[in-house]
Amino acid sequence: MGETSRDEYKIQSFDAETQQLLKTALKDPGAVDLEKVANVIVDHSLQDCVFSKEAGRMCYAIIQAESKQAGQSVFRRGLLDRLQREYQAREQLRARSRQSWVCYVTFICNIFDYLRVNNMPMMALVNPVYDCLFQLAQPESLSREEEVDCLVLQLHRVGEQLEKMNGQRMDELFVLIRDGFLLPIDLSSLARLLLLEIIEFRAAGWKTTPAAHKYYYSEVLD
Numbered sequence: 671m672g673e674t675s676r677d678e679y680k681i682q683s684f685d686a687e688t689q690q691l692l693k694t695a696l697k698d699p700g701a702v703d704l705e706k707v708a709n710v711i712v713d714h715s716l717q718d719c720v721f722s723k724e725a726g727r728m729c730y731a732i733i734q735a736e737s738k739q740a741g742q743s744v745f746r747r748g749l750l751d752r753l754q755r756e757y758q759a760r761e762q763l764r765a766r767s768r769q770s771w772v773c774y775v776t777f778i779c780n781i782f783d784y785l786r787v788n789n790m791p792m793m794a795l796v797n798p799v800y801d802c803l804f805q806l807a808q809p810e811s812l813s814r815e816e817e818v819d820c821l822v823l824q825l826h827r828v829g830e831q832l833e834k835m836n837g838q839r840m841d842e843l844f845v846l847i848r849d850g851f852l853l854p855i856d857l858s859s860l861a862r863l864l865l866l867e868i869i870e871f872r873a874a875g876w877k878t879t880p881a882a883h884k885y886y887y888s889e890v891l892d
Contacts, residue, residue, distance in 0.1 A: 683721060684714065696728070699736040699745065707732065708748035712756065715777040716763075722773040726780035733785070746785070750794065753778055757798045764805070772820045775802045779824040783831070796835045799828065800843065807846040809855045818861040821847075822868045829868075830876040844872060 681689050688710055695707045711729060715722040733746050756763065756774055764771040779802075782795045805811060806821035833840040850857070851865040871878055 683718060684710075692728070695732050695745070696735060698739070699732055700739055704732070704736065704745040705748035708745055708752055712749070712752045712777070716756070716770045716773050719769065719773045719776060722777040723780060725777060726784035729781060730784040749781070753781065753795075753798075757801075760802065760805070768814065768816065772816055775806065775820055775824060778802060779828050783828050791831050791835060793835070796832065797839075799824075799832060800836065800839045803832075803843055804846065807843055807850060809850060809853075812850040812861060812865070813856040815858055815861050818857075818864050822864045825868050826871065829872060833872075833876075840872075844869065 681692050684692065691702055691707060691710065694702050695704065708729075711725055715725050729745075729749055733743065736742055736745050757778070760771070760774070763774060778795065778799055782791060782799050785792050785795070787793075803821060803824060806817050806824075811817040811821075829840070847865055848869060851862060851869065857865075
């Protein structure tokens with residue numbers, strides 16, 4: 671019941687016709703154009719960062735419903751094709767709108783978190799997700815708090831899974847993060863704090879110790 675109401679709440683941000691499309695996709699996926707549904711969800715995710723944080727659960731629910739009803743994966747193919755197109759055009763997306771770029775990274779990480787093949791994360795998404803996080807760890811991105819915040823939030827969410835899939839790239843990513851923290855680039859005090867927190871979070875085995883939680887979150891609240 672709780673999961674359904676949370677999905678219903680997310681759908682409220684769409685117009686009435688799109689709400690009906692998404693409700694039908696969740697309950698009777700064979701009755702709608704699932705490629706259209708995938709595009710609607712991606713389009714909205716690029717515009718609404720709140721939605722992009724939770725859209726993965728909706729996508730997972732539609733994939734499950736379609737598989738149960740017809741044993742097919744039309745929606746998943748459409749979703750991954752669209753994600754790939756946006757990934758290939760990521761430089762243009764970032765140049766056009768930093769907010770849409772942050773929304774895209776949030777969304778692709780959310781999809782990586784939720785979608786599974788044989789109970790394993792999708793290998794096809796590992797390098798695209800890493801590439802997006804590497805971009806967020808570049809000096810120019812680290813000078814922008816919204817991009818640092820996105821980097822740290824996504825590492826909290828999927829960092830441990832990513833490291834299991836490719837530990838070498840995670841090591842390389844954290845070299846960039848440590849350099850960003852240590853080198854004299856234009857970092858705000860909040861960005862510096864967030865980077866130190868994620869460095870310690872990974873060093874502690876992707877867990878936050880009670881002392882670290884008290885320190886970092888009291889600093890953020892202050």
